[in-house]
């Protein structure tokens with residue numbers, strides 16, 4: 001696709017249907033142990049429209065008082081996050097071009113009316129490693145811009161099985177999800193969209 005930021009890899013249809021079903025199954029099992037919860041914005045305490053959980057030694061969390069950060073335990077259960085499944089570690093190995101494994105897999109669940117505002121992924125200490133994003137379920141409208149919030153953006157749809165790698169010069173590009181298109185996939189029985197992002201958090 002033309003005009004994508006340098007370093008952004010867009011891999012449409014990267015995962016076939018059986019691979020997508022396998023990942024949904026793994027996510028379902030993980031969510032039984034580490035339930036989805038509603039994160040709130042720092043300061044205002046405003047709830048996000050996306051529900052979240054994590055896999056891996058570290059997980060991205062946010063709350064009113066302490067803001068955005070990574071921590072080793074689920075904020076509701078207090079338990080360590082479930083492990084990142086082998087299928088995701090191997091996907092990272094194939095597409096990340098980074099020698100160390102991911103330390104966090106953020107699981108975002110979007111109901112069909114959820115969205116995610118334009119933001120940078122910058123709570124990691126490691127910007128050399130890419131963020132690898134996997135889309136499952138209903139198609140979304142994804143927007144990506146530049147390194148400044150006001151830079152021009154371009155939008156494209158991410159369908160179930162698509163993978164995006166925000167690496168290199170695109171690692172800190174602003175991005176967000178403007179909308180979910182209902183009934184565009186049969187993968188999730190009750191609709192909505194799951195996004196998984198694999199991240200390296202620490203430098204070493």
Ligand SMILES: O=C(O)CCC(=O)C(=O)O
Pocket residue numbers: 106108116121133142158175176177195197
């Ligand atoms: O849902 C997506 O495609 C993007 C998610 C995202 O940007 C994030 O979790 O930081």
Ligand SMILES: [Fe+2]
Pocket residue numbers: 119120121175
């Ligand atoms: Fe992001």
